[in-house]
Amino acid sequence: MTGMRLPLRMAFSSMLLWSFALVGLPLLLGMSVTAYLLDQVAAQARSSVAVAVQLTRASRQLAQDIDNLQRASGQCLVLKDVALCDGVRQAHVAFEQDAAQLAAMPLPGAQLRTLQTLRDQETALFANVMASGGAKDGSRVFDALNPRFDAMRTAAGELIAHSNQLVDAQEARLQQVSGRVWTVLGWLALASVSLSVSLALLLSWLLGRPLRQLKRAIRRLGEGRLDQAPGVDGPRDLVDLGVQLDWLRRRLAELEAQKIQFLRHVSHELKTPLASMKEGVDLLTDGVPGPLNAEQQSITRIMRGNVRDLHQRIDSLLHYDSALHAPVTLQLVTVKLRLLLASLIRRNHLTLRARGVRVDCGCSALQVRGDRAKLESLFENLLINAIRFSPQGGRIGFDAEAVSGGVDIRISDEGPGVAPEDLPHLFQPFFQGRNQPASALRGTGLGLALARQYAQMHGGTLELLPHTGRGAVFRVFLPDPPQPPTALNA
Template identity: 50%
Template sequence: MRLPYPRSFSSLLLAGFALVTLPLLTGMGYTAYVQERLATQTRQAISLTLQVTRTTRQLAEDISSLQRSAGQFYVLRDPQLRNGMRDAHEAIGRALRTLHALPYGPSNTERLRQLALREGVLYAQLSDPANVGLRRFDSFTEDFTRLSRLADQLTVAGNAMVDDQVASLTRRAQTLRTVLLLQAAAAVLLSVLIAGLFSWLLNRPVRQIDQAIRRLGAGDLQPQPPVRGPIDLVFLGQQLDWLRQRLRELDEQKLRFLRHVSHELKTPLASLREGVELLADGVGGRLSGQQREIAQIMRGNARDLQQRIENLINYSRAQRQLDPLVSSGVDLPDLLDALVRRNELALRAKRLRVERSGQTPLLKADAGKLDTLFENLLINAMRFSPEGGVIRLDLRAGPDAVDVTVCDQGPGVAEHDRAHLFKPFFQGSRQPPSAAPGNGLGLAIAQEYAQLHGGGVRLCDTPGQAGACFCVHLPFDISLQPGSTTASTSMTHQPSVQDDDPGWQQTQPCQHP
């Protein structure tokens, strides 16, 4: 059975704060209670100590007073002196009654009884008129000595009882200190556990919302698990789901629009290109040099327009991962050579030369997407290369990956453009003056397709050299995206290069073989 959340985030926070402070408040209350008990016991012990000390001292003084009064009476035989004997006798009785009420123990209680009995017999003898004239006072010395000895024993017993009280209070204080330390540790531990529990309860819906926002930001428009938590956060999660549905509808509308535009543009463009090709081939008649030059310009512009349309469609499909990877053995040198031959006319138009170096083994990859990837890089190099320049294609095979470098001799990339280089529709500040403006999707598409293969594209530094170099990293064993297929055997998912190396996108030196 799942416990219900409070109705709001603030009420959950207040409940967590109250439960966290509850063990601490309980501990403080218990501490105050036991300290009050210890203080009461201390006051009782102090009162008992004072009573025992005062009474035993008074008892010794009363016995001395009885002995002194009796001696004076027996010497002077003054009847008034009997009052002093009587007062001392009564004071001894009061002291004995007070001591008898104290927790002296059985042995000391017997001493009190004997002292009371002996003192009563001695007082009776001292008060007997027959003894006044017949006995000398010296004959009672032994009796007074016994009384004094019993009083001293009671004083020693009282001191021992006081010592026991002090030792008992010390033990109780030590026990209380240990209990309070354990209680404080338990209260802190319990508070930390409750705080951890409520922190998890508070962070759980926040993490769910954060993950939903991150997925939306990454373009993942699939349904997300519902947010569980306080009602206000649940409502916020529902609003995010509404936003996801709205974004999905807009994305579908965008795809429909792109499909519609591509269909509406590619059909007349195909007819236009066919007409231009027929015109350039002289089907309609022999062309003059100026007419042939115009036909070549029209042919190039038509091809460029088709490339832009295809880039728009390819980038949208790559972002949505609508085309799964079809893995097969790809010979990168052959693919690059075929790519150069396909763009031979454009290369001749700018008198560009392509130099390829290096060999690589067969690569498990999607040949069509790699062709698009390197064609975009080659077209970018052609666009920025000066007339009569050289484009270098360098291949290097590592233990677990292939690195391909595409370098041109153009103006290079400005420092402030490097952070935005692979963003869609971004146009750098160093545009060639003679070239038609591009759509800023070539490098973005190349990056998307490289990441689909578990690799990436980065801008490499070229110390001492003009132009820009783009390094493509492709692992031999690609990480297929969900829904991908393979022409041979299926491969398990592995993390991409960007996951393993956070600095892959950063600019790094480029080395040429």
């Protein structure tokens, strides 16, 4: 198909599912990274808490071991009981075990040096106690050793203080890490959401583009523009729909060409015998076969009016086809509304006289710029429509006034009016409303459509005004100066 690009080998539903997956992928990745970072922070927090608990417990236990060693040493030296000296050995072993466990932990250099000093002091103190276990003056020896126990207890207090400081440092570090993690998570969430929204907008535009192309193609078909093939690219099923629309366009173009050819043939075939009838009626009217009496002259006038009515209907068909398909060219001149309407009234004098209809023209000295032939067709179609629906002895009014930007002309009659259900179709070609006069032949349904086309060619409008009472009131607005022709709606 002309203008059609290579389609995606994917159906619209599949493309929609992939679009949802792509939009959700950044969010899924963001959630995965978030879970990983939170797990890392939690693991580090568990490790830090475990180290802090072990440090605190080991430091306090070391202080407890010093107290146990001092108590056991006092019992050994003061009571001079060999069995009690075994308690000193047990306290020494417990101290060594707890000190070794504490030394294996990640301690700063100052704390390690303090711990090593404490171990040296404990080793020397233990040796002194064991060496003095049998001394007679054990009490004096124990009192001499108490300051060394106090020094060890002070060193153990320093270890506990160092452990507390280490715990505080671990807590501060965890807070910093947590803050950085939450900052990273915030930027990650913003990036994930932004990327998902960007992907959603991009995919929405990509998925909506073939739908917009189809919409434009359908609008062009509805407006009767059949010269441009619909170009649809995207999912496979939408491209197939574009191909079907192109088939419909070509089929409508063929039907439109057949309709135009049919109208031209019918018009030609009708005008040929109609011309012969007109010549015959003119001969009778001129009295060529012989003089006519009053009744015969009345009959020939009726025949002449019917011939002219048929001629006008054929011209309406041809003019409507020309208005739709011929290039819009306006021969702009200054037209006086009163003179234009007066010529139209004279042209339809016999029909007005036969129905006893009076035309009141309140156009004063207004004038417009426009194509005279097309303006004549516009107002004559409105006049013929008003005559056709006017009752016997009715009145038709033409009222015009200058308004901002142009001229407003209103055409009113005293007919049955327009049925409410006919309003949406009133200006469609070949449409005939429900309130048709019983005494008149049915028209072609082109008069109002053609009048509207010519009003739009001048950049103006034609509409039916709502009003109370009988009849119909049509409003024609013609801009001054004429605007470029608007898109014509059949």
